Each structure stands twice: as C-alpha cells, then as structure tokens.
Amino acid sequence: VWDSPAHPYTRALLAAMPSSDPDRRTEKPPISGDPPNPIDPPSGCRFHTRCPFAEPLCANATPKLTALDRMGHEAACYMAVPGSGHSRAPREETA
Numbered sequence: 001v002w003d004s005p006a007h008p009y010t011r012a013l014l015a016a017m018p019s020s021d022p023d024r025r026t027e028k029p030p031i032s033g034d035p036p037n038p039i040d041p042p043s044g045c046r047f048h049t050r051c052p053f054a055e056p057l058c059a060n061a062t063p064k065l066t067a068l069d070r071m072g073h074e075a076a077c078y079m080a081v082p083g084s085g086h087s088r089a090p091r092e093e094t095a
C-alpha cells in the first residue's frame with residue numbers, strides 16, 4: 001500500500017501526510033472539493049465527484065473490489081481492473 005497505492009483515494013491520503021523535508025512539501029491539495037453527502041451518495045464510484053481520474057463509466061456503475069496481486073492487495077477502482085474500459089486500466093492479458 002505504501003509503495004504502490006492502487007486506489008486514487010489512498011494516493012491522496014498518503015500525499016496529504018505532512019513532511020518535515022522542505023523539498024518534499026505538498027504544493028497543492030491532492031484532492032479538492034467537498035466530500036459527498038453520505039445520506040445521498042453519488043452514483044457509481046462514491047469517489048468520482050472528487051477523483052482526478054474519473055471518467056464517465058465511474059459515475060455509471062460501482063467498481064467491484066478486485067484482487068490485485070497474491071499479497072492480498074485489493075482496490076475498488078476501474079483503473080485497477082484489466083479491460084474495465086477506463087483509459088488508465090491495464091490491458092487484458094490474452095492467452
């Protein structure tokens with residue numbers, strides 16, 4: 001998770017950590033906007049209204065939690081699902 005966060009929200013959380021190193025200060029907020037209303041959450045991926053990588057499919061359907069590797073890492077993000085249709089998703093392997 002620390003070395004290679006797969007979900008944009010995890011990346012944003014890690015980027016929000018303050019650094020005592022002046023050369024590693026965060027210049028701009030990793031995410032912007034207000035969190036959605038939990039009583040009336042947005043459609044599809046709950047993070048799509050604030051995600052810098054959101055695409056139309058993110059608002060249309062909720063991504064399923066998907067295993068990423070044998071280490072037990074999982075993410076619910078179309079960018080992590082091969083062949084999901086997201087422009088940043090890995091290509092599906094063909095056998």
Ligand code: SF4
Nearest residue numbers: 045048051058077078
């Ligand atoms: S599914 Fe889409 S909106 Fe949700 S975190 Fe992934 S890229 Fe962002």
